[in-house]
Amino acid sequence: MSTAAAPALDDHDHDHHAGPSPGLIRWLVTTNHKDIGTLYLLFSLTMFFVGGAMALVIRAELFQPGLQIVNPHFFNQMTTLHALVMIFGAVMPAFVGLANWLLPMMIGAPDMALPRMNNWSFWIMPFAFTLLLSTLFQAGGGPAGGWTLYPPLALQTGNAFPFVILAIHMMGISSIMGAINVIATILNLRAPGMTLMKMPLFVWTWLITAFLLIAVMPVLAGSVTMLLTDKYFGTSFFNAGGGGDPVMFQHIFWFFGHPEVYIMILPAFGVVSQIIPTFARKPLFGYASMVYATSSIAFLSFIVWGHHMFTVGMPLAGELFYMYATMLIAVPTGVKVFNWVSTMWRGAMTFETPMLFAIAFVILFTIGGFSGLMLAIAPADFQYQDTYFVVAHFHYVLVPGAVFSIMAAVYYWLPKWTGHMYNERLGKIHFWLSVVGVNVLFFPQHFLGLAGMPRRIPDYALQFTEFNMISTVGAFLFGFSQLLFLYNVVQTIRGGAKATDQVWEGAHGLEWTLPSPPPYHTFTTAPEVK
């Protein structure tokens, strides 16, 4: 590894990398992994509130039966954009931000391997989302055919359509560049002695996630390009009238879409696997089996896409295959949950905010896993498919799953990043309001789905009224609670009690050997890992 030679060159380095550029230009031209990590995280937080506002429009309309606030077409734009913004704008960039901040500090590298590309992959994002959100102000409105963009419906989108496709292409390019950077960094810049099987789990899960990204983002790009040519250039990839097949789009889309689900959850597994040992003061129970379980989940993610399409009329053999393959995912996922619980077992636990979020993650993600197992059973899935049961399922794995892990990560590493302790009391209030809000919001949606309420409808039959009301109350509670998070983060950046270098009593890993906050350039001399 070339980093082994770094100590000899150390004297020269100081002149070239003194510090950040002055003023606002710093954020535009930066190639520093910490700066870019911060940019990603702030962008993600902004998009979290934008997508959240859209969710509140949806929930407000669904508070009562009848059409009150928005018309059905705008409602469909909200559901479509809420998903695109939350997936590509909030969750994915948050994990890339965490990767930027943490990977170099965890493996003892001076920076990401490809710093200029790193800058570019971030700065594509604001333009992509400006394009995407500008569609709301165009004649005919934004995309309203669902984030899955199923043709022929998606082809009925107006002038917004090419904007959406181009925005998705840009997000894809950004993700692929980010993923290349992650792989190059992890494989090339580890400190001497940091063997693959010594890497922190967050690094492992991101390495695997990056391979998933590289494998599937081009598939998404291909599928949306075919949509574009179907609409504007007379091709018939998905048009049965021209010899195409609308279902083929779904196959291609979900070949991307299912690994995408794990792209949003594997780094979360990594975060939680860092946090639980720290606050249990006990090593992770099965490090190696966690690595193998993550790899198995990644592999399985490529062969289960058909479970999104049980009702499209696949042959029996296809349905049986996808049912069995999907059920198999429960095994490595179970291994992960059992490992987390065993790590807590006979530890000496304390419950600071990151640990609270991590514990809530384990419980609520597992509930999402249970409903996932139920959805895998094809004959039962015919009843669940496209109902609120599915909505409840994927929000359980994405909100108290992925989003809670991101919040846990922010509380956990924020003292390291800023050098200030956050307000613990406020953090705990934020946690409890969030955990109550999220369950009041999503738990009743299981009942709605089982009772027969389809998803993506702006108005509903009277028997669904009560649970929709409860869900909406939960949505506003959860949504507004996040302002506490924003306030706490801003206050911690501005000041607060000085954080120690170790920050948490039970924390292990290279990042905790650095000062809090770490200097602009860290590990210019590679640390020795034993």
Place this chain on the structure above:
Amino acid sequence: MTTSRIAQAGAIATGGALLAWSAVAHADFALNMTPGATAISHEVYGLHMLIFWICVVIGVVVFGVMFWSIYHHRKSRGVVPAQFHESTLIEILWTVVPMLILIIMAVPATKTLIRMADARDAELTIKVTGYQWRWHYQYLNENLGFFSTLSTPQAQIHNDAAKGEHYLLEVDQRLVVPVGKKIRVLTTASDVIHSWWVPALALKKDAIPGFINESWTLIDKPGIYRGQCAELCGKDHGFMPIVVEAVPEAEFQQWVATMKASKLNTLTASGGKTL
């Protein structure tokens, strides 16, 4: 019983006591899937409940261990953390045991799926075509076809009138079918993808332009079964319900005769359309 337990599990796991309260306070809250009106829908309901209870048991065990640990193994009680980790035996155990549980689930699921796929020997075939935003039904054995459109008045949707009992789940022309006969349902669409779903029949099949999907049902009890389009199909996706009315054979024949003569029949010589 079942329903309040679901609510309790949620509330205990989350501290959201609101749910438990609401489940108890209002008996008319629909919490669960219904067993439905066909042999298949009963099987599906049974599967659903089987998997649900397996999940509940696993959840109680895993979360039980976790809460025990959270209560007893906390630093404030002065415990010294153990340092054990890695055990191949335990890792193998918690891989193999879930595999066995999955096999137990897969066996009945496979049987039901095979039965659902067997549409042979149907006595009646109905072609269902999805349109933006209404359904067309064609009885292939008869010279009969008609559209079925939402009949809820716009005034109710826009809150200018009180909402009726079957708000959004009522149509001008019901799909009338005989009880006790195996009915083959062919689904397709003329514009975008729709999905024909009647929960009580455990029948949901996508209606895809250019393709025909096959499924079947056999309804035991006369009754009215309501459903909705289940695949986003544009702005009025929420406003294209399905109403199936199952009647005795004699009544069905009478209805067919009346409908054939009616001007609603889009397949008569005067209508001239072939859909």
